[in-house]
Amino acid sequence: MTGVESLVCRECGRHYTMTFRYVCEECFGPLDVAYEISAVSRDAISAREHTYWRYSELLPVTNRSNIVSIGAGMTPLLRAERLGERLGLRNLYIKNDSVNPTYSFKDRPAGVAVSKARELGLKAVGCASTGNLASATAAHAARGGLPCHIFAPSDIEMAKIVQALSYGANYVAVDGTYDDANTIAAQIGDSRRIGIVNINLRSYYVEGSKTLAFEVAEQLGWQAPDHLVIPVGSGAMLNAICKGFEELERASLIDDHAVIHPHAAQPQGCSPVVDAYRGDGRVVPVARPDTIAKSLAIGDPGDGRYVLKRLEQYGGHAQMCTNSEILDAIQLLARTEGIFTEPAGGVAVAVLKKMAEDGTIPRDETVVCYITGNGLKAIDSIMSVLTKPETMRPNVAEIAAVIK
Numbered sequence: 001m002t003g004v005e006s007l008v009c010r011e012c013g014r015h016y017t018m019t020f021r022y023v024c025e026e027c028f029g030p031l032d033v034a035y036e037i038s039a040v041s042r043d044a045i046s047a048r049e050h051t052y053w054r055y056s057e058l059l060p061v062t063n064r065s066n067i068v069s070i071g072a073g074m075t076p077l078l079r080a081e082r083l084g085e086r087l088g089l090r091n092l093y094i095k096n097d098s099v100n101p102t103y104s105f106k107d108r109p110a111g112v113a114v115s116k117a118r119e120l121g122l123k124a125v126g127c128a129s130t131g132n133l134a135s136a137t138a139a140h141a142a143r144g145g146l147p148c149h150i151f152a153p154s155d156i157e158m159a160k161i162v163q164a165l166s167y168g169a170n171y172v173a174v175d176g177t178y179d180d181a182n183t184i185a186a187q188i189g190d191s192r193r194i195g196i197v198n199i200n201l202r203s204y205y206v207e208g209s210k211t212l213a214f215e216v217a218e219q220l221g222w223q224a225p226d227h228l229v230i231p232v233g234s235g236a237m238l239n240a241i242c243k244g245f246e247e248l249e250r251a252s253l254i255d256d257h258a259v260i261h262p263h264a265a266q267p268q269g270c271s272p273v274v275d276a277y278r279g280d281g282r283v284v285p286v287a288r289p290d291t292i293a294k295s296l297a298i299g300d301p302g303d304g305r306y307v308l309k310r311l312e313q314y315g316g317h318a319q320m321c322t323n324s325e326i327l328d329a330i331q332l333l334a335r336t337e338g339i340f341t342e343p344a345g346g347v348a349v350a351v352l353k354k355m356a357e358d359g360t361i362p363r364d365e366t367v368v369c370y371i372t373g374n375g376l377k378a379i380d381s382i383m384s385v386l387t388k389p390e391t392m393r394p395n396v397a398e399i400a401a402v403i404k
């Protein structure tokens with residue numbers, strides 16, 4: 001099976017032991033977890049627990065007793081025939097990560113980071129959040145018996161605040177942008193030795209998002225799809241999914257001639273990665289993000305330049321969509337496939353639609369669209385395009401008259 005893990009600098013390649021560190025001392029580059037991978041058996045994995053911890057050889061927790069699991073992962077990969085028909089795609093799949101325990105994909109990175117925090121002996125955890133990470137971190141902290149400190153912009157959806165508070169987190173609502181909350185979390189995390197899952201535990205955090213590659217491959221019968229449509233906020237998820245497929249190849253779990261094309265989806269109003277892709281490749285931070293896709297409202301994406309590298313490496317593209325395209329796409333997905341997503345998922349579907357229409361994604365190739373969050377978390381923005389049903393008297397004749 002697999003063995004020794006270490007941290008390796010993404011920029012200069014220097015190796016470190018797996019401790020509580022996340023930037024390279026030489027060049028300040030981000031550190032990634034590297035594994036000494038030998039072949040892993042497909043059958044052994046298939047027989048294991050129905051959570052993302054089934055891929056434990058490729059996750060950075062050494063002692064299983066440190067794992068904090070709320071049962072996240074192994075979410076459905078659904079063949080989307082009706083949506084595919086509408087978009088002219090013959091082999092479309094939806095990875096429905098909106099049905100994780102806290103209703104977003106963030107249960108993956110948060111669960112791995114909180115587990116690693118326990119392994120590193122940290123006494124408290126926290127995060128900087130655009131909403132979903134707050135709940136995911138708070139829930140895992142509760143189950144792991146650790147205090148949790150959330151730093152988030154004050155204007156995120158109420159449902160996300162209520163959820164994180166209910167898990168018992170200390171919630172700091174910052175009157176500013178996500179980037180303001182992130183800066184504050186970074187400083188307090190370092191000075192108080194708090195494990196901030198997406199900052200000083202980021203090397204471990206991204207390992208959780210990688211399981212979005214592992215599960216899709218396993219659910220496709222150990223195959224890589226041709227195209228992946230991925231919503232991009234910080235860019236950590238897109239980068240991690242690419243790392244995941246590379247590790248599957250090295251572990252001989254998928255064929256080594258598989259070629260994926262990851263595509264980045266962002267909302268207009270906060271699209272620094274798409275702008276860089278269309279421009280000179282340099283990511284210019286957006287000072288004041290303005291979009292209904294609040295989960296993606298990260299003006300200065302930490303992994304933005306690495307997303308651009310991945311798009312270049314794999315021939316991926318980047319595309320954006322407007323608020324009204326997002327709301328239309330939420331309805332389209334719900335009405336064709338019975339999946340209710342928040343605006344971040346609407347961004348993925350809206351961009352998928354554009355890429356199918358303009359031929360970026362050819363009709364016969366295998367496509368996976370990642371639906372990363374649940375519509376129940378953003379009902380106010382979604383309700384704005386719906387008509388509230390009229391209240392009627394409980395009278396059969398009157399009601400029968402309006403049933404067509």
Ligand SMILES: *Cc1c(COP(=O)(O)O)cnc(C)c1O
Binds near residue numbers: 132238373374
């Ligand atoms: C955080 C988030 C994203 C973006 O993930 P990054 O790793 O920051 O790029 C996408 N969708 C949802 C629902 C999220 O909460």
Ligand SMILES: [Zn+2]
Binds near residue numbers: 011
């Ligand atoms: Zn370095």
